[in-house]
Amino acid sequence: MKYYIITGEASGDLHASNLMKELKIQDPEAKFRFWGGDLMLAQGGELVKHYRETAFMGFLTVVKNLGKIKANFSLCETDLLKFNPDVLILVDYPGFNLRMAKFAKKHGIRVHYYISPKIWAWKESRVKKIKAYVDRMFTIFPFETEFYQKHNFEVSFGGNPLLDAIENRPNKEEGFPDFIKRNKLGEKPIIALLAGSRKQEIERVLPVMLECVDSFPDHQFVVAAAPSIDAEFYASVVGDQNVQFVYGQTYDLLQQAKAAVVTSGTATLETALLRIPQVVCYLTGGGKLLFTIGKRLLKVKYISLVNLIMDQLIVKELIQHTCNKEMIIQELNQILFNKEYRIQMLYNYQLLNEKLGGAGASARFAKMIYEDLQR
Template structure:
């Protein structure tokens, strides 16, 4: 079978690569062409564009890059028609992928959506486009299945592929002394800082995270640096503040950390599945007015996936005005030194793990996709 896959960011690259690995098991003649990243490239096939060239976040950034975005659409449409895949597999990234779903449907190409856009939180009206253009939706959270049932659209839940990524991670057995030696870090216990993978969010949230460093002199603060972001960019954001960096080793870093300060998103779930106590930070651009408008449009009670899946407050969420030095320091102090508070969070992490269905999701999804195409 011929598979055309579109992933627009680092998390999409991770999940799509694991899906490709399992599709190769199901289909010995699998032929991949894709938009993605290095992890997908490692599974074989032909990469058309790296997500570094296609990730545009925020209204102003999109506006400034309209020419590039239009050119990317034109290139993708032409490339899909030339490749003529048996299926177009879309991985999250809704701004781009929903338009490609419409295009593929118009040209008689089967469309699978792997990892639903977060329309349950924002822009619920997009469900109409999904029902019109997507032949089959694969969901990774139980609450997503419930959301689509409400809209009379059948979806397939197969568990969460993050469990596979974490279970199969490199350096899984590495111990703290080896990790700090390999990365030239001190012997102090680690607080991991996960500030995202996009420049705009890093610029907003990392300086605020770093304001609490001086309050914890017995710990070293280490940033999980995104491979797509240059050292020069991080240096311009951090300035003279004392902080260390490790590139492309988020799981390795979390595994060795005592606690983590995490920007909202997939990273909150990864941190929880690795059993690391965390505090979640969220800052938007555009000031209080824009945030107030956005808050009224949100359809969910929580911003972190951990709390959303469990449908209760498991990890503290510090949003906008509450995302400041005092509040981050206070919560970090609790998850580091309050044994009862820390134990309760870890217990809820175990319940979260069980609720997500266990390992093997990537293989289950690959089997569903291949069997659907055979039919």
């Protein structure tokens, strides 16, 4: 069968590549054409556009690149019809993908959505488009089933593919001595800093994280640097602070860390699945007024995926005015030195893992997709 896949960011490239790997097992004759990245390309098929060329985030960035965005839509529509796939598989990336879902539906192409947009937190009205243009929705969080049931739309939950990515990560057996030797780090225990992968969020949150460095002289702070961000940018943010960097090794770094300070997002779940105690940070631009408005628009109780999935406060969330030096230090002291507090967080992580269904999600989703097409 012929599969056309669209994703617009690094995490989508990761999950789509694992899905492609499993689809080839289900369907040895599978042919792929896609918008994605290097990991998908390694699975075979034709890459139309790399996500580096399509990732336009933020209102001003979108406005400045409207011409490119329109050209991408036009290219994708033409290319989709030319390839004429048995199914269009959309991976998150709702601004682009919901429009393509409408186009595909109009032209009689079956639409599968793999990894739902986070409409349960923001822009819930998009559910109308999903119901109208998506034939099957495959979800990765258990609470999404209840959300869609509320809107009378059946979905298929198959577990979370992050468990597969973590289970199959390279350097899984690497020890602390080898890791610090390979990355030219010191011998002190590591506190990992995960400040995000976009320049705007790094500029906002990393300086606040760095204010804590001098309060933990017996630890070394190591930043999980995003491969897409150049060293000069990080240097401009960090200045003369005593921190180290490792590029493109987030899982390797977390595996060796004693604790982590993490910007809200997928990284909070990855940190939990790797069993590293963490404190979650979130800062928005635009000041207190914009934050207050945004908070009223949110539909969820928590900002971190860990707490959302468990529906209780498992990891501390420091948001906006509480995201400061004193509060981060206080929570780091708890997860590093309060034995009972640390053990309880690790126990909750185990419950989280069980709730997500364990490894093998990519294979389960591939089987569901292929069986749907067979029918």
